[in-house]
Amino acid sequence: MISVSNLSYKIAGKTLYENVNLTLNKNSRYGLVGANGSGKSTFLKILSGQITDYDGEITKEKNTKIGVLEQFLDPWLSWKLTDIVLSGNEDLFFILQKKYTEAENTWQQQLAESSYHQQYHEAEKVLSGLGLNRKYWEEPLSALSGGMAMRVLFAKLIFSNPDFMLLDEPTNYLDLPSIEWFIQYLKKEYSGGFVISSHNRDFLLKTVNGVLDVDYKKITFYMGSYHHYEQKKQEDEIAKKKEIENLQKEKERIEAFITRFKAKASKARQAQSKQKQLERIKLPEIPVSSRRYPRFFFSLQEKSFSNVLQVEQAKLARGEKILLNNFSLEIQRGDKVAFVGANGAGKTSLLLALLGKLPLVSGEVIWGNRTSIGFLSQTLEEVSGNMSAYEWLFSNASVQNSGEVHTILGQVLFSREEQQKPISVLSGGEKTRLAIAKIMLQKPNVLFLDEPTNHLDMEAIVALEQALQDFAGTVFFVSHDKRFLQNVGTRFYLLNNKELKEISLKDFE
Template sequence: MISTTNLSLFFGGQELYSNISLSITKQDKIGLTGKNGAGKSTFLKLILGMYKPDEGSLSVAKGTKICYLPQEIISRSNEKIIDEVCNSNEDLTKISDRLDEINHQLATREDYESDSYLGLLDELADLNDKFNVQGGHGVREQAEVVLKGLGFSPEDLERPMGEFSGGWQMRVELAKLLVQNPDVLLLDEPTNHLDIESIEWLEDYLKKYSGAIILISHDRSFLDGITNRTIEINNRKFYDYNCNFSTYQVRREEEMVQQVQAYNNQQREIAQAERLINKFRAKSSKASFAQSLIKKLDKMNRIELDEVDSSAVAFRFPEPNPSGKLVAELEDVGKTYGEKEILSDVRFNIGKGEKIALIGKNGMGKSTFIKMLVGDTDYEGTIKLGHNVNIGYFAQDETAKLDPNMTVFETIDEVAVGEVRKNVRNILGSFLFSGDDTEKKVSVLSGGEKTRLALCKLLLEPYNFLILDEPTNHLDIVSKEVLQDALKEYSGTVLVVSHDRTFLDGLSDRIYYIKNKNISIYFDTVNDFLKQLKDDKFNTNARASSGKKNKSKAKEKVNHKEKRELENQLKKVERKIEKLEAEIADLQNKVAAGDYEGEEIFSNIEDLNEKLSANMQEWETVTEKLID
């Protein structure tokens, strides 16, 4: 559907791509990766025709429908969300408008035998066929499914676009693309404005998508879950592999090792040949031998090492002064905006050195809770910070707070004090701002560069409690890994909100989950917690329908005695599950309140979770026997 031949593109007098040839088919789900500024978004715009190649060509098959989601978009629509999505397919909208027009004419005209009247009937039939083939009658249903998956409630669908923030409007733009079912989806960082649960829904949706996808994302889990092909842009070249991102990284590293080995072997061979040539070329008896070596070197296919941009952020958080054992105590904490209650009766303690992932759907109060902790908004109840606690805060809109008229150096130099001022350039260098880069205005920086600059400010003081609200937005995969490693080594306490599952799963040792106006604590990795969340939803639905859906089949295949025994077994298992869940909740509440001594309580929670998992498995097995 899409192909490039010897394509080259220049930006600002520098070559961005060099001699690129590739083809993209309908079966391809491509992860387009590379560092910030490598040219990923530019390549999507080339496909759209927004830019033209300086050399070579790019062609798109005739009739190919392409839809594009940029990183940011400004919507001025004030239509209801459901109407905005349903009307996004221009072809269907034109057909629908023409059908309305024809039906109006047929209802008002009386020249039933005229050629023009009969022509309208023929056109009506043709348009109805097209409308059906393109799924016109199912658009609203599909729109509702997609919007719900992206986090909108049924009530939201009737609200106008203007009532929603830019992040939620981006979700609507994504929904508009998905319901159009284009041949090619171009998605530039589609997860930036989604919570983890919506990302998982979108991942499942795109796995089953029938068209081609070219996806820019710095979310490793998301890329691995969807893509079957990876193209990395690095130093003007495209490295193309038919596998997902993680597999590509392994294969690419193996190839680089082999390439270096082959290069070194060839260099030794060349050096040996040149020594023999220099030794024998002056001797008449060996001159022909020397000439043969010269010809051999001239014909040799010289191995060139790939230029790999290995620059990466490199930093560690300064060692903080220790805080007290309790970093924060919360008692009967709540928050309301007008008549809307966000949080209610929140009570727990945060202990020294904990690495906490704060998770919940967008709109549940994650950022609000963080603002309550740092004192940026009022609240009911009591939040008491522990002894010697010093908070370093990265807000979700931290990059927007940067002064666009200041340079990179001025931004850091303005807030650096004492001995730190002597190391400003070194600190900036560790965040890849060196040389002329330090004199760039903030206004010209990319999203990733602004995030790096904002994070850089956190190194200027040794905070012992870091509160980070979406610090990974716009960071490339390598920079995220460096930030994750720095936070792992950090001896202070961390509370972080992020929608990147890979980043959180390798970092946090407990989950704070916001739901139903409260915060529950789980001692799981993020991936285990999300799996449990899915299982809980499945089992809740399964329990509600148990014994009803397949009642007739159960009667046929399980005799009365066996059925009674299975039902008794099922009741016993359900009682065990309820008891275990209550015991786990009780211990978790004690941990949250700081009402425990020693670390034994954590191993008890782990043991109970293992027993709960075994009983859940037994419950599923018995249920399957009942309905088989």
């Protein structure tokens, strides 16, 4: 059990929360939700002991093993993947550490006498479940990309089987099959509790039995499923606004009475009584919500022809690796096309090939007449440089009207002050919103979006879903967010075993 008493915390003069009181039960499963910048990651760091300069008290039950996902890869770069996972066992860690740090081979005998070989199979199960290819299991961590390497540290945490886990956006590192494996692991194999920060609504729906909502400088506990939380949060917001409106109306009614009758001698005493009544009315001060909804909207400069894209019997490769054999596509105006599959299947490469940024081995991409394209990359490498957000958008969006640029930036939640922030200090969410603003000004009729929800909070994801549903053009996109796929996609293509196959929506349900 973790007890939070009168927790308050400020960062750079900004109050994140005041007087928070919570009891986190050992076997409960909490989803931690809130807008970007509201303090979710900070709260997890406070619980884990990484941040200590807070006001209040955090107490933990003795002998509770708390697991936190490590963020630093460097100490493990020379270690084999299987050894990293097995080091989640404390006894094995001390033996394996000697393997990589000591010249003598004393560790070999110790390892032979340990539970290493019995536990090796369990380590393999976790690596496989998280989508790490068997051919890398005996390779050093340095052989993997940053995202895949983080999965190995995630596998190490799972293998350590802590009593309680604190995880910050764990599904960001996972593809759809791995997310599903993790869901089943939490449901069927893991007996402990957790606090997981996530913007993946489908994941939260399937895993949590309570929600911690970070808003209004508070952390409020909602018992029950994530669906129940969504309903109750909406009801609470309506009730809060109604209460303030009623009190404000009563205050205005009494003020009007006093103004009307205070000059009349016959009503003076009554007016004085009303004045005292007015002074007793205390309107509660409601903090401003940290939740903000951007106003995304994609309009068209002109419509494309009905036949937007055609590909016949094409082959796609990345270097020496064949990704797709003999694939074909025929896309019509208005289709919202989702490409899904495991990491490494070739989804991003397919987008790049259709855009003409990656050559096909064979075949041809034929675009219809009057097509214009807007592209949001997964890595956001297009949002770079030393310019301010305003300067970058003005120079990249090919518009002459500075007022229009300011207006669009305001719609995607950049205040006038924030519009002057250098690109180099923008968060992932801010860069994504800035890149979307560029597309909004370009007004293309075809959108290419590679993992557009990766850095967005739930409010921005919902706004993007609505904008794409309303968009009259064509969309090609990649996502590992199941609800986003369901809400936006009209056609779904699975990349698997070097094949591209159209599948139905029910495959996601």
